[in-house]
Amino acid sequence: MKTLAVLGAGAWGTALANSAARNHDKVWIWAHEPWLAADMRKDRENKARLPGAPLADCIEPTDDLDCVREADHILMVTPAQVVRSVCVSLKGRLRPDSVVVSCAKGIERGTGLYMREVLADVLPDQPGAALSGPSFAEDVGRGLPTAVTLAADRIELAEMLSDRLASPHFRLYRSDDLKGVEIGGAVKNVLAIACGVTMGRGLGASAHAALLARGFAELRRFALAQGAKTETLMGLSGLGDLALTCSSPQSRNYSLGFAIGQGEKPQVAGRGALTEGAWTAPILTAKARSLGVEMPIAEAVQAILEERTAVADAIGALMSRPFKAEG
Numbered sequence: 357m358k359t360l361a362v363l364g365a366g367a368w369g370t371a372l373a374n375s376a377a378r379n380h381d382k383v384w385i386w387a388h389e390p391w392l393a394a395d396m397r398k399d400r401e402n403k404a405r406l407p408g409a410p411l412a413d414c415i416e417p418t419d420d421l422d423c424v425r426e427a428d429h430i431l432m433v434t435p436a437q438v439v440r441s442v443c444v445s446l447k448g449r450l451r452p453d454s455v456v457v458s459c460a461k462g463i464e465r466g467t468g469l470y471m472r473e474v475l476a477d478v479l480p481d482q483p484g485a486a487l488s489g490p491s492f493a494e495d496v497g498r499g500l501p502t503a504v505t506l507a508a509d510r511i512e513l514a515e516m517l518s519d520r521l522a523s524p525h526f527r528l529y530r531s532d533d534l535k536g537v538e539i540g541g542a543v544k545n546v547l548a549i550a551c552g553v554t555m556g557r558g559l560g561a562s563a564h565a566a567l568l569a570r571g572f573a574e575l576r577r578f579a580l581a582q583g584a585k586t587e588t589l590m591g592l593s594g595l596g597d598l599a600l601t602c603s604s605p606q607s608r609n610y611s612l613g614f615a616i617g618q619g620e621k622p623q624v625a626g627r628g629a630l631t632e633g634a635w636t637a638p639i640l641t642a643k644a645r646s647l648g649v650e651m652p653i654a655e656a657v658q659a660i661l662e663e664r665t666a667v668a669d670a671i672g673a674l675m676s677r678p679f680k681a682e683g
C-alpha cells in the first residue's frame with residue numbers, strides 16, 4: 357500500500373495530489389479550512405482553487421492533520437510563510453522515515469530560512485526534499501507536460517520520490533543541491549514582478565529580455581554566494597522557472613507586476629491572490645545585502661511594492677547604473 361499526504365489544498369497541492377494519484381493507493385489532501393475539505397469531498401474537485409480538474413478516485417480530502425500518521429511521505433504545499441506553523445503541528449505525528457518534501461517557493465520572513473531549512477529546524481529528524489521547477493498548477497492539473505527538479509540530501513531519496521511523483525506528463529530530474537533548487541524557486545517570484553511591471557508599462561519585448569537576463573545574473577550571484585551549483589541555476593528550478601514565470605500572465609507574480617506597471621496601487625494589484633514574490637522581496641534583499649551581493653532589480657521591486665519609488669524612477673535608476681562588465 358503506497359500512501360501520500362499533501363498538506364495545503366491550494367491550486368498547487370491539488371494539482372500535485374492528482375498527478376501523484378496514479379502511483380499511490382491513497383492520497384490525502386489536507387485543507388486547513390474545514391469548508392474547503394468538505395466542498396472537495398462533495399464536489400470531487402477543488403472548485404475554489406483549481407476548478408476543472410476532477411479529483412482522482414484515491415484522493416481523500418480532509419481537514420484532519422492526523423492523516424499524516426498513515427502517510428509514507430508528505431508534500432508540504434502551503435504558502436511559504438505558514439510552513440513553520442504547519443510543521444509545528446506535525447510534531448509527534450510523522451512516521452520516522454517519512455520524507456517531507458517542500459513544494460512552496462519562498463524564504464521565511466524573520467529567519468531568512470529556505471523552506472527545507474524551516475522543515476529541518478522544526479522537524480530535525482525527518483528526511484527532507486524539495487520540488488521546484490516550471491509548473492503552473494493549471495497546466496499540471498490539465499495533464500499538460502512539464503519537468504521539474506526533485507532535490508534531496510541523499511540522492512536515493514530523490515530517486516525514490518521521483519518514482520513516486522512522476523507521471524507521463526510530469527517528469528522529475530534528480531538533484532542533491534537542495535539550496536540551489538529552493539533559491540531558484542524563491543527568487544524568480546520577485547524577478548517575475550519586475551518583468552510584469554516592464555510589460556504592464558509597455559516598455560517592449562527588448563526591455564523584457566534584458567531584464568530577464570540581468571535578473572538571472574542577480575539570481576546566479578545570490579545563489580553562488582550560498583554554495584548553490586551552477587548546473588542547478590541553469591536548470592529547471594532556476595532558469596526554467598524564471599523564464600516561465602517572467603513571461604506569462606498565468607503567473608500571479610507577473611500579473612501583480614503587470615497591474616502595477618499599468619498604474620495600479622501595489623496593495624490592490626495582486627487582487628488577493630497569493631503572490632509569494634511580494635512576501636519574499638524584503639527578506640531576499642536583506643539577505644543579499646548581508647551577503648554583499650548586489651541585486652538592484654530585486655531592490656527596485658521592493659521599493660515599488662513599498663511605494664518608496666515610482667515605477668518610472670525605479671526604471672530610470674536601473675538604466676543609469678554605472679556601466680560595468682557583464683556578469
Ligand SMILES: NC(=O)C1=CN([C@@H]2O[C@H](COP(=O)(O)OP(=O)(O)OC[C@H]3O[C@@H](n4cnc5c(N)ncnc54)[C@H](O)[C@@H]3O)[C@@H](O)[C@H]2O)C=CC1
Pocket residue numbers: 364365366367368369387388389392405433434435436438442459460461462491492493494629630632
Ligand atoms: N500555483 C502554482 O502554479 C504553483 C505554486 N507553487 C507554490 O506552492 C505554494 C502554494 O501555492 P498555491 O497552491 O498556488 O496557493 P493557493 O493560493 O492556490 O492556495 C493557498 C492555500 O494555502 C492554504 N493556507 C492558507 N493559510 C494557511 C495556513 N495558515 N495553514 C495552512 N494552510 C494554509 C489554504 O488551504 C489555501 O487553499 C506557494 O508557495 C507557491 O509559490 C509552486 C509551483 C506552482
Ligand SMILES: O=C(CO)COP(=O)(O)O
Pocket residue numbers: 461489490491492493545548597600601606607608609610630631632
Ligand atoms: O511557481 C509557479 C510556476 O512555476 C507559479 O507562479 P506564480 O506563483 O507566480 O503563479
